[in-house]
Amino acid sequence: MPKRNRSIILIFSLIVSLLFLIAPVNRAQNRRQPEKGSKGSPVLLEETLRSRQLVYSRWFLRALDGLPIGGSPMRLNFFLLRRGLDFRPVVSFSLHNRTYSSPPLRGDSRQGERLPQADDSLPPPDNPEFSIRRGIGKLGQLKYVPGVIVVKFREGLTVGEVRERAKSLGGRILQSSRFSDFELIEIPETMTVPQAVEFFSIEPDVVYAEPNYYRYSTFRPSDPYYSLQWHFQQIDMEDGWDINFGADPSVIVAVIDSGVAFEDYKGFRQAPDLEGTRFVSGYDFVDDDHHPNDEGAGDGFGHGTWVTGVIAQTTNNGLGVSGIAFNATIMPLRVLDATGTGTAADVAEAIRFATLNGARVINLSLGGEEEAQAEHEAIQFAYSNGVVLVAASGNERDEPEPPSDVCYPARYKEVLAVGATDYLKKRAYYSNGGPSLDVVSPGGDITADRNDDGYADGVLQQSFLAPEYDEFYYFFASGTSGASPHVAGIVAMLISQYRITDPEVIYDAIRFTAVDLGPPGKDNGYGWGLVNARDLLLGLGINR
């Protein structure tokens, strides 16, 4: 081989070798999954019953309910505040609904006032418009109708001449506007819409040519108290609804709690603002029957009903408040008795029941300090079967000896642990944190009114006070119990939108679309940050 050619080959080989030495290693195999951190050691509970000394009287509440406050038609009064915490030792669970406001507002009718009516009610499930509205929104969908353009020809042309012009340009008139002066023209398959627009635009007989752009609704519920639900606006729910219209009935969300006021059964009544919500058969693991009616929890508050309202309150019905995944189906599962106490065994049973009966999401607004193997194995069973588990992180942060990590079951790595924020997107004073915390979402702060709307900054949903199971009110309440169902509802929408079956994909999606709060990156106070419905449903691009 001539010396020149050998020199060329040598130089080229040197360059290629140098480049391969410099090129970076593919890092996919080295990717470390986000870790939840060490489990930590169980924290012993004090057995003392803690409650604050405030006056509380049902008759006093009733009297207050009738008082007009500043002309407000809703008559929500907030000068009575009660916080109570019940702790039971060892392996048991307590509520994470810390407070509620009182007196309540009657949900049925107000004296001398007529409730505003919705402009349009929610389409029934078998209405074809229902399936069309799902998934169509202004965000993320097509900008214009493919294969069709809008063309206006100059005045003076006859119908036949317009048809001929369109045909000569390769198009076919689909529709002539009856009330306007443009034509809808179907373009050849060999052309894209931008190409066709440009092609038609240069013709002398064409005044303008443009794509037939889509126009989308911007959904805002007509529920009269929706404007008080600041917690939905904090996580961009309206933009989220523009992408996915509140999930769909095929997505079942199991609410493992104190039961739900979902049916008229014996002395129990269905909450009026759950009348349009879909339910599937659940189970009462406390009384071992098929009627998981909410009997209240601890202080008589309908905890499970309130939690369910966050997820799937009947929405756009001209009544009360809204829910997040209002088209999802709820599976009520009762594991907490009237004192607000349950057992790990019942929770494990409920998780398995939910998984075996088709639940895609499980919400657990409850917890305790002890790890339980039966419960963990049930969670692993659910996770391995594609169920997403969301749990409250706990409300003990302001205790004299706050825990170093979130409570169980939130602490298990298969569960998404959710802490709480207040109106200002600050970590709520009660919200547990730690290395196992994943994200935060609105849980409220009933001790403040930072938005100056005259009401406490709690999560507003409908519920009741036991033993009046037939009287429903709208409560502002706070706690990580209220934060967790926000995430459960958004997850239901995500599953509805993209039919994701792998929980880890959903967990990573939530973590990497959360709005970073606190110190940069993951931290013990906010986890990966504040969930955002819009960003979650938009998915991930290269850099956003």
Added chain:
Amino acid sequence: MKKGVLIAVAIVLLSAPSSLLWGQEKGIIRGVAMEGRVGFFCPMQFADSFQAVFDSRGGLVFGAGLRVELPKGIYVEGVLDYFGKEGYRVYVSGTKVVRTDIDTSISIVPLTFTGGYRFKLKPSVIPYIGGGFGRYYYRQKDIATELRGESSFKGFSGYHLLGGIEFRGDKPLSFAGELRWNTVAQAIGEGGVSKYYGEDNIGGISFSLKVFLRLK
């Protein structure tokens, strides 16, 4: 360290055997040529993110520029390139990718300046090497960036190394095959898939075919 490398390269070039150096031609500017190029860019520095969003290993890159040949085989070159790709927003977990139906696209417009050396083995075959710096304008365009008002180009500094072989005849036109490696750090990685995979560099390797039109 970079200064040391540059000094070492200059010493090597100046002490190279005379058979590899250019002859005693007169004038500072020995040649001027316009160039165009088409090639394939492989984004090796953000390969995982690119594969997830665009389901592809790379894409076509186009460019044009001007080369000025100086004495002793040295040349300088300014080139403007364009690379664009369309895909869909996704959800990722490890190597699993779930695609949405929300479209997204990226565009990279590098403006680079190169200094290099052309070896004169024989008049018709001229290997060359070079290196330089540039400004890389990057844009991601989709509904998420539009909502944030981030759909415009942003510039980032980068560096590159290249090597190639030019085939020249008697006519003003000549052709070359060139391999280029570039690095543009901290251009991405603030969010999205690049944050998930921990990739912040939009550099990679490109192989391109170049056409020169000698003006002098």
